[in-house]
Amino acid sequence: MPRWEAGAQTRLTQAAYELYIERGFEHVTVAEIAERAGLTKRTFFRYFDDKREVLFSGAPAFQDAVVDAVANAAGNVAPIDAVVAALVAAGSGITEIGEGARARQRLIESSSDLKEREMIKMVALRDAIAVALRSRGVPGSEASLTAQAGVAVFQTAFERWAHTDGSVGFPSLIYKALDDLRAAINPVDHPAPPDPPGTS
């Protein structure tokens, strides 16, 4: 790589974020990103397949981190606990970025194109988690259901994180989302009505 391209990926990423935030994702071209970064379109396409992928360059590392953590969880850990612990660990790495990760989330929510790409990444993550669970001996459809639950919990926690001030840590948001999912799907208990006042 020629010396003048050192840091090209970082420069392109920063230029793309700046332009997407300034003008809106839909109104930015690859040529403009390359120009802002002082590079060529050709260099852009050496790093990214298209202008959406700039926002997803971290997805493979994130997925690998989740899969590794699931695969390496202690043998006696329940599948859902292995998945949740993996999402806490890998997700905390994202949320530590703070404002950058929030800006990314707002951009994704601003574009149906980006939302579709995010959804495809989440399905890939779900499938990779299911494979990792099966390699731990979890039967097929339990692995698949657990992976789907894990991804639903992650998405819920991440959206809540992105739309709050970050005063609640990401691990708490993950466990809260898991509790909420359990509450949403478990049979409703109809507790006995409280004793009327004055009877105790």
Added chain:
Amino acid sequence: MPRWEAGAQTRLTQAAYELYIERGFEHVTVAEIAERAGLTKRTFFRYFDDKREVLFSGAPAFQDAVVDAVANAAGNVAPIDAVVAALVAAGSGITEIGEGARARQRLIESSSDLKEREMIKMVALRDAIAVALRSRGVPGSEASLTAQAGVAVFQTAFERWAHTDGSVGFPSLIYKALDDLRAAINPVDHPAPPDPPGTS
């Protein structure tokens, strides 16, 4: 519509299924489908955006049926129960088709292109269910988690149905998948070990 095109959509659909099953989805062109149906490519594109969409022409009606059933469930029904009942009702309509629905499922599983399209339809279904739940007054993230759980349950039940002989009815498979999801995500009970033999 000229008289000779009467039933064109049905003829095109049947021709497409025949060819996909004979040759594999990837190896069939729109021109071949039209020819087998005795129609033109132009007619094909009046009914379908591309050769994948032939397999998803029922998706809007299915989604509408689910959404209507969720929206019209009695007011005191828990959100997850409204969703599950809606999926049982709408899904039974599909599984009553029997072998045709199984053939469709096998085709989808044979092609990554079709699997991606199916996934996009399932995400659309999930989002539509979440909107229907919100219109019933279910708070945002509970609606979203319930909808995700419902779609995971539906996919699990449908895959099991497609890979068995149909002797277990679709409603039972839905309720079984819901039980499995609950078991997968609920905290593990560690029951007391059984009494050793001879102590009772």
